[in-house]
Amino acid sequence: MIPLPLDELRGLGDLDGEGEATGLTIDSRTAGPGDLFVAVRGGRAFVADARKRGAATLVPDDEHAALAAIGRALRSRSEARVVGITGSTGKTSTKDILAALCAAVTRTVATRASENAELGVPLTLGRLEPDTELCIVELGMRGFGQIAELCAIARPDVAVITAIGPVHLELVGSIEGVARSKAELVAALPEGGIAVVPRSAELEPHLRSDVDVRRVGEVDVELSEDGARIAFADELIHFPLRSRHQAQNALTALTAYEALGLPLERLQEGADRVELSRWRGEELALPGGGIAINDAYNANPTSMRAALEHLAGLGAERKLAVLGGMAELGEHAARYHRELGTLAAELGIEVVAVGELAREYGAPTWVPDAPAAVAAARERLSPGDAVLVKASRALALEGVAPALANAH
Known part of the structure; x- marks a missing residue:
């Protein structure tokens, strides 16, 4: 980490330490000499450790405010360019891919997994080193103003918005509201900044004429x-990805990489290094030669449609989808679930619905939770089948696909 004088943090809470911090953590198990341990959530119990x-150690008066102050202080000391990434779907995978492309040619720090909110953004900045040239920061959103707050910490030079679609509708009301909240990232750019965006009618009114x-x-x-x-810059770039949405x-x-002015002739070098975060389309072999797709990190109507279409396109003769509900859709929830249940039927996919929200898929088979989903899927699977597991995080279905893969 860029050295940070501890004296600058006095006033944020109970600070114990002298000199400079050269590491930042909220996990006492990873703390060591030179590190600053910030006690958040239940961390007060581990200060002595x-x-x-x-x-x-810092026991903050306000956890989020303290970490934000630390993040801003580190950002102000760094000469690295900062890329902010958000979007309704695909932001973590896009971050993973861009990080692999860039790390092959420039000293790069990127968000780990999905550490994309009030704790994760400062922790990402806490991994900046004096020689870091590029920092890729994923930015999550739960409502209006949150991305703006995170941008005040990260101060992005480049904005990447992956997609605009029906997510968090309980909080922002409509797809237009989604676009407005995601566009807070574009609003935070300096004059002459770069915005990489999807073609979206809802997003267009929020773009700026002084941004590339x-x-x-x-x-x-x-x-x-x-x-x-993938065809790009008059070349075919090979990626270890098997779905159209990825x-x-x-x-x-690739578009963000090119916008950063990085060498196009080295794209394949970075593409070969791509590894996606867990539970995002992981493919596991099933007994008998079938395949389980563990896409259980999260779900919304757009990502669910893409996952079902990918499943339908696989060579397996029979397809099964273990689908949990999609959260935060508000008054639109029933309609979106019914539409996806209809799509699955049209694609010839049998559905095991999991949890209360999933009743609206209209599937003949419904179960209450993950253990019951494993049992129901095992009853239906035959050698050579393909099964998709996907749901919002609250359903915790990430263990279903491994359980099926490990069945004997």
Whole structure:
């Protein structure tokens, strides 16, 4: 981490330590000499442990305000360019892909997993080193104003919006509201900044004339068993990705890479390094030669449609989808669930619906929770089948696909 004088943090809470911090953590188990342990959530119980490990400690008066102040202080000391990434779908995968592309050619720090909110953004900035050249920060959203608050910490130079679609409708009311909240990232750019955005009628009114806007069209991709070949800059770039929606995320990342002025001749080097965060389309072999797709990190109508269409396009003769409900859709929830239930039927996919919201899929088979979903899927699966597992995080279905893969 960029060295940060501890004296600058006095006034944020109970600070114990002298000199400079060269590491930032909220997990006492990873704390050591030179680190600053910030006690958030239940962390107060582990302050003594962090001190024994040689770390300075801060018990903040206000957790989010303290971490924001630390993040701003680190950002102000860095000369790295900052890319902010948000979107209704695909932001973590796009971040993963862009990070792999950039890390091959420039010293890069990127958000880990989905650490994209009030704690995660400062922690990402806490991994900046004096020689870091690029920082890729994922920005989550639960309502109006949150992305603006995160941008005040990260101060992005480049904005990447992956998609605009029906998410968090309980909080923002409509897809137009989604666009307005995501566009807070564009509003935070300096004059002359760069915005990489989807083609979206809802987003267009929020774009700026003093920003270089790069619009991402539909991906031109060849999909095969060994991955995706994406047409870009007069070349075919191979990625270890097997779905069209992940190829679309890769095109967004490629567009951002080009906008950053990085060498196009080294794109393949970075593409070969791509690894997506867990539970985002992970493919697991099933006993008997079938496949389980663990896409259980989260779900919304757009990502659910893409996942179902990908499942339908696989070579397996029979397809099964274990689908939990999609959260935060407000008054629109029943309609979106019914539409996706109809789509699954049209695609010839049998559905095991999981949880109360999922009743609206209209599937003949309904179960209350993950253990029951494993049992129901096992009853239906035969050798060579393909099964998709997808739901909002509250359903915690991430263990279903591994349980099916490990069945004997």
